[in-house]
Amino acid sequence: MLVRFWGTRGSLPVAAKADAIRTKIAKALVAANGHSIANLQQADDFIDRELDFAAGATYGGATACVEIESGDSFFICDMGSGLREFGLSTIKRCADGHARIYNFFQSHLHWDHIMGFPFFVPSFDPAAVIRIHSAHPDAEDALRRQQEEISFPVPFDWLRASIEFVTMTPGEPIEVDGLKVVAEKQQHSHDSYGYRFTDGSGRTIVFSTDSEHKVDDMKDEAAFIEFFRDADLVICDTMYSLADSVSMKEDWGHSSNIVAIDLCHEAGARRLALFHHEPTYDDEAIQRMHQESIRYEELTREGSALEVLCAYDGLEIRL
Incomplete structure (x- = not known):
């Protein structure tokens, strides 16, 4: 993967x-x-x-979009502005024989996580198959709404790909083109959902963004410890510092690097990717948070080491 x-x-x-x-x-x-x-x-x-x-270098500025390469079809988590560049990258890959099947898994429907779809070139390809998986029954409404005439010049109905919406039930695994996928409900406005992907050899990736974890209520985080259990990679919302997440930005639906490390330690995860960076943080601030995270992991480690990475636009991780 x-x-x-x-x-x-x-x-x-x-x-x-x-x-x-x-x-x-x-x-x-x-x-x-x-x-x-x-x-x-x-x-x-x-x-x-x-x-x-x-x-x-730079950590980049596009909003959430992560590709998981596994098997013959594409797997994409969220449709942020990074989706445009991903879509362009698939043109050559599909010309070289890659299947034109796109499996999306949508954490939630806020604009920063769907804004890339109107610019997704494969949606205009009549040979493309797009499956949009979400635990939100109103996912289609959200995507159609952002392409209404008042907001965007190209209507949703002008898209030529075969587009299917699949509503998932949290906690119930499904099989999608060789991957087992399960959704987990998270604390966020209008709800968000994390996804756990497992391939046939048991390698596991967890995508968990826009999820608030309260440091003073960790007993209720048992479900997330199991959700992260033994994952090879956890991609986790670490938008705020711990101080921000428990003070002026409490109940904003995001979490901190400290809580993410604590959860991954409890779960026995192997790698953590810090993700969903605060837009007001410059590269030096994000790098400083990464360095502080590595140090915190070392100080609190009781078992095996957790590798702490900091996601940036263009990063590739092979499992």
Whole structure:
């Protein structure tokens, strides 16, 4: 199984401003003082060797969209703005023989998680099959509504792909093109649902975003400990710091890196990907949260190590 992150931000897409790019360039030039860099290959080597991630790259700005590569069909979690780039990437893959079957699993229907669908090129392909799985019975209403004339110039009924809506029941596993999938209800406005994917060899990925976990009510989190149990990778909403999540942003429907690590430790998960980054955080702030998360994991570890990754647009994880 291969996981590709096409969008990792929460709430709305963001782009790096000119002054942020200038700061990255300035830091790179200062770090390069005394180095001989004569070509692009040497520059790439210098970036990899001498610069931290925030100085030499970016976590990106597209909203939630994650691809799970397994078998002959596509598996996609959420339709954030990152879906546009994913759709474009499939053109060549399908031309090379990949099946034009797209299995979506929708955490919820808020705009940042569906806004990419009107720009999803395969939806105009009459040979494409699109299955939209959700535990929300009003999923079709939400997608049609955002393509009404007052909001978007292309009506939903102009799409040419075969589009099917599948309503899942939380806790009841289904089989989808070689993967076993089960949904879990989460605390969020209008409800959200996490998904647990397991392939034939037992490898497991959990996608759990837009879910609030209260640090003072962990007894009620037993269901999530089981949901995360022994997962090879947990992609988890870590939008806020612990201080924010229990103070001014309590009941906003998101959680923290600290609680995610605690849950993964209890569940015996192997990897955690920090996800759904706060749009006001710049690259340095996200990197700082990642470093603090790694340190917290080390300090609280009692059993096997939990690898803590920080998702960014373009990250690939092979299981």
